[in-house]
Amino acid sequence: MHVLTKVFVFIAAVLSVALSTLVIAFAVNIDKIREDYQNLASAKAAIEAQSAAASAISDQERSRLNSVIEQLSREQATLKASLGNLENERNTLSAAKAKAETERDAITAKIAELGETTKTQATLITSYRDEVTTLRKNELDFRQRALDMDNRLNDLESQREVLEQNFRAVQEQLAEAKRSSASAAAPAAGIVSGAADQSFVYTGPRIQGRIEDVKVDASTGKTLVKLSVGTNDRVSKNMKMFLVRGDQFVANVVVITPDLKWSVAEVTLVNKGLQVTAGDLVVSRID
Amino acid sequence: MSQFGMQMPAGRKRAASPDVYTGLAVIATVFLAAATAVMWQAGAKVGKGGSPIALQESGRIELPALGK
Numbered sequence: 001m002h003v004l005t006k007v008f009v010f011i012a013a014v015l016s017v018a019l020s021t022l023v024i025a026f027a028v029n030i031d032k033i034r035e036d037y038q039n040l041a042s043a044k045a046a047i048e049a050q051s052a053a054a055s056a057i058s059d060q061e062r063s064r065l066n067s068v069i070e071q072l073s074r075e076q077a078t079l080k081a082s083l084g085n086l087e088n089e090r091n092t093l094s095a096a097k098a099k100a101e102t103e104r105d106a107i108t109a110k111i112a113e114l115g116e117t118t119k120t121q122a123t124l125i126t127s128y129r130d131e132v133t134t135l136r137k138n139e140l141d142f143r144q145r146a147l148d149m150d151n152r153l154n155d156l157e158s159q160r161e162v163l164e165q166n167f168r169a170v171q172e173q174l175a176e177a178k179r180s181s182a183s184a185a186a187p188a189a190g191i192v193s194g195a196a197d198q199s200f201v202y203t204g205p206r207i208q209g210r211i212e213d214v215k216v217d218a219s220t221g222k223t224l225v226k227l228s229v230g231t232n233d234r235v236s237k238n239m240k241m242f243l244v245r246g247d248q249f250v251a252n253v254v255v256i257t258p259d260l261k262w263s264v265a266e267v268t269l270v271n272k273g274l275q276v277t278a279g280d281l282v283v284s285r286i287d
Numbered sequence: 288m289s290q291f292g293m294q295m296p297a298g299r300k301r302a303a304s305p306d307v308y309t310g311l312a313v314i315a316t317v318f319l320a321a322a323t324a325v326m327w328q329a330g331a332k333v334g335k336g337g338s339p340i341a342l343q344e345s346g347r348i349e350l351p352a353l354g355k
Binding site (some may be wrong): 036 | 304313326329330
């Protein structure tokens with residue numbers, strides 16, 4: 001064998017060993033790389049699956065958020081509308097406030113004016129009060145003078161009544177004297193009467209009054225009446241008077257106790273079927 | 288072996304000269320060298336740290352950067 005052959009065979013053997021070493025290493029590395037690649041592929045698939053799931057979840061979340069966004073958009077629109085309404089209301093209220101302030105100022109001015117008017121009226125009232133006080137004082141003085149005059153008048157009236165009573169007494173005495181003289185002369189003198197305690201009919205001016213009360217005397221059983229006329233009206237004791245009701249005769253009464261302004265009489269004759277009642281007319285003669 | 292070598296023309300005790308086997312050896316060497324070179328380059332691409340004979344660890348593959 002040629003030496004070159006040996007050399008080249010040796011080199012070939014060495015190269016073969018080196019080549020085999022390289023091939024083995026390469027194969028091992030390739031196997032590991034392939035294994036790792038498969039692991040990475042699996043991991044990638046898992047990650048992709050997770051990503052798909054996350055994507056689905058994100059899609060759901062996105063749709064949910066979109067719906068929330070839409071809802072919020074609607075709420076925003078609603079709030080904007082409410083805001084617009086509130087703005088309009090605010091403007092309206094501002095205008096009303098300005099108007100109210102203007103009215104307030106007007107009222108304040110009017111109050112001030114009324115205050116001045118009140119002061120003026122208070123001054124007037126004070127002057128009127130003073131005037132009224134003066135007038136009342138004058139009226140009191142006038143009334144005092146009127147009372148004094150009334151007292152004076154009453155005194156004079158009392159004096160007049162006393163004088164009138166005296167005059168009537170004198171008249172009665174005169175009439176009694178005339179009756180006494182006439183009873184001795186003739187019974188046609190105008191007084192139908194016998195003794196002094198017998199009843200008589202008054203022939204002077206007609207006396208007229210009313211029955212004020214009717215009572216029955218328990219002791220005697222006789223009916224007594226109270227007349228509204230007395231000696232002031234020329235009524236005297238034993239005077240015979242007549243009770244009428246309308247145009248109907250009721251009874252005869254004889255005065256038993258005369259007073260100044262009233263008298264007590266006894267019923268002597270009653271019309272059949274009738275009774276003496278308060279309010280009946282009593283006259284001295286029936287015309 | 289020497290018996291066969293004594294019958295073959297190359298087995299005579301004379302100065303050997305390059306023959307076909309030398310050429311085949313040369314060709315084999317050349318191709319082995321070429322294969323070794325190719326495997327060296329390929330191994331360098333997949334070997335750990337760029338070394339063609341270094342082995343990668345499972346789960347911790349370290350490949351050289353592309354273009355290196």
